[in-house]
Amino acid sequence: MVGGILRDKLIGRQKANPDFDFAIKRHAISFGRQLAKKMKAGFVVLDEEHGACRVVRKIDGGFCTFDFSDFRSKTLEEDLLHRDFTVNTLALELEKAFDADPHRSLLDHHGARGDLKKKIIRIAHKKSFSEDPLRILRSLSYACILGFAIDKETLGLAKISRRKLAKVSSERVRDELFKIFDAQNSYDYIVLLDESKILEILFPEFIKMRGIGQGPYHHLDVWQHTLETLKQLDLLFKQTRNEEIIKYLDRVISSERKRRAVLKLSALLHDIGKPKALRYEEGKTIFHGHEWMGIRPTEEISKRLKLSNDEILVLRKIVRYHLRPGFLADHEVITARAKFRFFRDTGPEAIGTLLLSLADQRATKGPLTTVESRSRHEKTVSGLIREYYRKAKVKKAPRLANGDDLIKEFKLEPSPLIGKILSEIEEAQAIGLVKSKGQALKLAAKIIKDGARK
Numbered sequence: 427m428v429g430g431i432l433r434d435k436l437i438g439r440q441k442a443n444p445d446f447d448f449a450i451k452r453h454a455i456s457f458g459r460q461l462a463k464k465m466k467a468g469f470v471v472l473d474e475e476h477g478a479c480r481v482v483r484k485i486d487g488g489f490c491t492f493d494f495s496d497f498r499s500k501t502l503e504e505d506l507l508h509r510d511f512t513v514n515t516l517a518l519e520l521e522k523a524f525d526a527d528p529h530r531s532l533l534d535h536h537g538a539r540g541d542l543k544k545k546i547i548r549i550a551h552k553k554s555f556s557e558d559p560l561r562i563l564r565s566l567s568y569a570c571i572l573g574f575a576i577d578k579e580t581l582g583l584a585k586i587s588r589r590k591l592a593k594v595s596s597e598r599v600r601d602e603l604f605k606i607f608d609a610q611n612s613y614d615y616i617v618l619l620d621e622s623k624i625l626e627i628l629f630p631e632f633i634k635m636r637g638i639g640q641g642p643y644h645h646l647d648v649w650q651h652t653l654e655t656l657k658q659l660d661l662l663f664k665q666t667r668n669e670e671i672i673k674y675l676d677r678v679i680s681s682e683r684k685r686r687a688v689l690k691l692s693a694l695l696h697d698i699g700k701p702k703a704l705r706y707e708e709g710k711t712i713f714h715g716h717e718w719m720g721i722r723p724t725e726e727i728s729k730r731l732k733l734s735n736d737e738i739l740v741l742r743k744i745v746r747y748h749l750r751p752g753f754l755a756d757h758e759v760i761t762a763r764a765k766f767r768f769f770r771d772t773g774p775e776a777i778g779t780l781l782l783s784l785a786d787q788r789a790t791k792g793p794l795t796t797v798e799s800r801s802r803h804e805k806t807v808s809g810l811i812r813e814y815y816r817k818a819k820v821k822k823a824p825r826l827a828n829g830d831d832l833i834k835e836f837k838l839e840p841s842p843l844i845g846k847i848l849s850e851i852e853e854a855q856a857i858g859l860v861k862s863k864g865q866a867l868k869l870a871a872k873i874i875k876d877g878a879r880k
Contacts, residue, residue: 436516446491446492446493448492449506455494455496480493502535510561511568512548512549513546515538547568555587555590562588569615581618608683646789659785683733685778697713747775748779748782750783784803787800826860828848836871836874
């Protein structure tokens with residue numbers, strides 16, 4: 427037995443879905459296949475060339491993975507040098523695993539215990555990044571997850587080797603990035619990725635955001651403001667005690683990726699449309715429509731990372747509507763219609779949009795950003811969050827009219843007009859302007875009449 431499970435045992439870390447790594451002299455794939463049949467578990471070949479496979483077994487609502495691989499050298503000591511980092515080079519001979527003191531049976535050929543004690547991530551061999559460039563990114567995800575520092579030589583070599591990351595599959599890059607996004611202190615390690623010029627290899631779109639000033643409401647350029655928004659989102663997540671919000675953030679959207687992680691990606695993407703929207707008018711810097719212009723690059727990045735359709739929809743909505751809470755906060759009184767339209771447009775992502783808006787505002791500290799406007803924004807967001815959860819507990823009133831009613835009453839043919847009419851009836855019903863079927867049909871008649879005039 428080798429690697430992470432032994433490392434975690436020494437530092438007292440426990441994973442919800444544990445994974446075990448095993449090094450076998452030869453025939454690992456054959457062994458794994460036979461074991462999977464014996465355990466009635468899933469089986470997949472990971473790397474036929476290096477004799478690597480995985481067995482997956484469901485346990486207590488989760489799952490457990492067992493990875494097996496052939497020795498990549500003649501001896502175990504040499505084989506362990508092919509592992510990514512020294513902290514993962516511990517080994518335990520299984521026949522000695524049940525000794526009275528199994529710690530004494532641990533094999534530590536490459537200083538794993540010393541680096542665990544120092545809390546250092548260090549490559550096991552100078553050719554580690556060449557063997558697998560994903561390790562460049564993994565050095566930061568490990569440091570982030572474990573709360574370790576990265577050895578200076580390792581970080582320097584990661585920076586030198588960073589262009590090799592372009593050859594790594596998007597799925598593998600995505601999985602390491604989301605480990606960082608899922609941690610409490612994502613900001614620190616995204617900044618480290620940025621300073622090491624690794625981030626721009628993964629997201630070349632971010633390069634255009636650098637150095638663009640934003641006028642007197644902001645104290646940072648577009649890119650530094652983006653990073654500060656992520657920092658504020660990190661802080662917001664740490665500070666929240668609202669159980670409903672915590673439940674929302676912990677909800678899995680796809681493949682173990684949670685909403686909190688997707689929201690952190692949205693913080694990096696929310697102003698990605700600003701370089702294209704940039705205009706200078708009468709001495710002012712403006713970005714009109716940047717939320718719209720941010721949708722396309724958001725989709726392109728999401729697809730490049732092989733995110734699910736559900737995740738792409740979440741990111742689209744948040745980027746598209748991240749300014750809306752600020753617009754609402756500009757009014758002393760927010761109308762019922764404005765609230766209805768915000769919740770209608772954002773749907774299940776209303777909370778995510780509001781949280782990002784709050785972080786976005788807290789990252790804005792230019793000379794024209796007043797204490798009063800900041801306070802009004804905070805109150806608006808808090809009020810909308812309360813209203814969202816209050817409305818979620820109220821049973822939705824049945825529709826007063828449907829498409830068949832409109833077709834029968836007004837002799838309409840099926841068309842987009844019916845959807846438009848029903849949408850306006852729903853809005854009028856939600857804000858209390860329409861309370862009966864008769865009133866609903868009267869409103870429908872008016873809409874049809876007004877449309878005919880146009």
